[in-house]
Amino acid sequence: MIWNDEFETLPREVIESLQVKRLRQTLERVNATVPFYREQFRKAGVTPEQIKSLDDLRRLPFTLKQDMRDNYPYGLFAVPLEQIVRIHASSGTTGKPTVVGYTRRDIDTWSELMARSFVAAGAHKGDVIHNAYGYGLFTGGLGAHYGAERLGASVIPMSGGNTMKQLMIMQDFGSTVLTCTPSYSLYLAEVAAEEGIDFKALKLKVGIFGAEPWSEQMRKEIEEKLNLKAIDIYGLSEILGPGVAIECIEAQKGLHIWEDHFIPEIIDPDSGEVLPWGEQGELVITTITKEGIPMIRYRTRDITRIIPEPCICGRTHVRLERMSGRSDDMLIIRGVNVFPSQIESVLITIEGVEPHYQLIVDREENLDTLEVQVEVNEQSFSDEIKVLQGLSNRIRKEIKDMLGVTCKVRLVEPKTIARSEGKAKRVIDKRKEQ
Amino acid sequence: MKVEQISIFIENKSGRLAEVTRVLGEAGVNIRALSLADTSDFGILRLIVNKTDEAKAVLKSKGFTVNKTDVVAVEVPDRPLGLNSILEILDQGKVNVEYMYAFVERCGENAVIIFRFDNTDEAIQVLTQGGITILKGERIYNM
Numbered sequence: 105m106i107w108n109d110e111f112e113t114l115p116r117e118v119i120e121s122l123q124v125k126r127l128r129q130t131l132e133r134v135n136a137t138v139p140f141y142r143e144q145f146r147k148a149g150v151t152p153e154q155i156k157s158l159d160d161l162r163r164l165p166f167t168l169k170q171d172m173r174d175n176y177p178y179g180l181f182a183v184p185l186e187q188i189v190r191i192h193a194s195s196g197t198t199g200k201p202t203v204v205g206y207t208r209r210d211i212d213t214w215s216e217l218m219a220r221s222f223v224a225a226g227a228h229k230g231d232v233i234h235n236a237y238g239y240g241l242f243t244g245g246l247g248a249h250y251g252a253e254r255l256g257a258s259v260i261p262m263s264g265g266n267t268m269k270q271l272m273i274m275q276d277f278g279s280t281v282l283t284c285t286p287s288y289s290l291y292l293a294e295v296a297a298e299e300g301i302d303f304k305a306l307k308l309k310v311g312i313f314g315a316e317p318w319s320e321q322m323r324k325e326i327e328e329k330l331n332l333k334a335i336d337i338y339g340l341s342e343i344l345g346p347g348v349a350i351e352c353i354e355a356q357k358g359l360h361i362w363e364d365h366f367i368p369e370i371i372d373p374d375s376g377e378v379l380p381w382g383e384q385g386e387l388v389i390t391t392i393t394k395e396g397i398p399m400i401r402y403r404t405r406d407i408t409r410i411i412p413e414p415c416i417c418g419r420t421h422v423r424l425e426r427m428s429g430r431s432d433d434m435l436i437i438r439g440v441n442v443f444p445s446q447i448e449s450v451l452i453t454i455e456g457v458e459p460h461y462q463l464i465v466d467r468e469e470n471l472d473t474l475e476v477q478v479e480v481n482e483q484s485f486s487d488e489i490k491v492l493q494g495l496s497n498r499i500r501k502e503i504k505d506m507l508g509v510t511c512k513v514r515l516v517e518p519k520t521i522a523r524s525e526g527k528a529k530r531v532i533d534k535r536k537e538q
Numbered sequence: 539m540k541v542e543q544i545s546i547f548i549e550n551k552s553g554r555l556a557e558v559t560r561v562l563g564e565a566g567v568n569i570r571a572l573s574l575a576d577t578s579d580f581g582i583l584r585l586i587v588n589k590t591d592e593a594k595a596v597l598k599s600k601g602f603t604v605n606k607t608d609v610v611a612v613e614v615p616d617r618p619l620g621l622n623s624i625l626e627i628l629d630q631g632k633v634n635v636e637y638m639y640a641f642v643e644r645c646g647e648n649a650v651i652i653f654r655f656d657n658t659d660e661a662i663q664v665l666t667q668g669g670i671t672i673l674k675g676e677r678i679y680n681m
Contacts, residue, residue, distance in 0.1 A: 485545070486545075487545035487582055
């Protein structure tokens, strides 16, 4: 099934001419209304009129997450605040979040794209959509909610947490579609098993999982334990929120990115050079219909490749391969954004702790775990166990207090954390290897 | 009256202990007494050796975290209640023991207990007043 037959199956040449037309409109608009972009274009020596084809896109400078922080909170908005009907923000727990604003039409577009995504995932009008993405500043909850309503399904606005109640509602309300993070789905399965609830007796048929990296192995586990089809959804608040790209249930291979609203590019993350379709690199997205906060060549930091081959589902929009990682270090641990630099700033305040540390992120019993490895030095070392345990307890508590994340602290021998010439390898994310 | 002890931080992974003893052996350092305290992630190896400063220096040069602390060595008659008499004295003197370990002297009738106190000087005073023999460092290093 396809939600919007006309747009989802446009021939390639029509998609491309539509993209060029919408891109030029977007560029003219941001050039006129967003001083940041005007300045960017001026510095790059390029004017919107010079962008005449998709190939010309590479002449434009990138937009980075830092640019959003520098223009906090409303600096990148392209319309006056009176036209903004919704504001979301990234879940940054310390420091400034990144703020995005939506016009009424943006909300409409988002609802449309989420409705397309639901249908691509195999949901229909008449489904009971159990939405366990968090409602709030985070885009997940409301994004999925509006899409479900647009589809005409019955949406249960569960939000996250309260697992027992989630299971009860799933049973009693006959939920047929589950939307949540992949790790939470496995946690639901675990609690259900403890409570003697059999997913085979539930009506769930599809789960739409996103907002954190997951793997094929995890898909198998989820499908087995929850007795449903697990679909990968991709989105980021800077671009829209959930519904930027989604797998179709027909292929379950690669995520269709809605090309009538976004232009994807793949670049070499080091040189910034555009790579041909099919090659792996960092995903860069330009929004071409967004009004509130258009993004020109936004570097997502997500590593993927474009799959140009036609898909069996009939959609003509290209697919993105399942994200294999983030090129920058932001971690999402149990739904909380954690930057290694935040952990670093906690460690720096603790006497006797070396500035060398490593974060090991893993998934144990379906929940994200964070291990902070810290080198012991002569100053912090003691011949008494209780002193060292006191040190690790203190580090754990300060990280919990500052970032809201529970971690395990492992003290390691000096010089055992690999040093690197350039950017230190601070994070080992084992979730991606699962 | 005090004995110098070195402690070494050891991650809980195979071969680390052997690495310490190899480094010390190659430097001609002889281990007199040892104890290993362990947690699930790491251990602390405490050693009394014949050449404390050399041992510390050579371990440090090999990248180990080492520190030096003062402990007290006490001679205990190798018979029932031998250790108890000392602990009673410490208890009455309200001295806290952080940890302790023991070994039996070669061809001797006595055992040697190594104590780590939170307040070493006070502990020495209490033990001395209680008539307990405290061994000099040299005696242990050259055993």
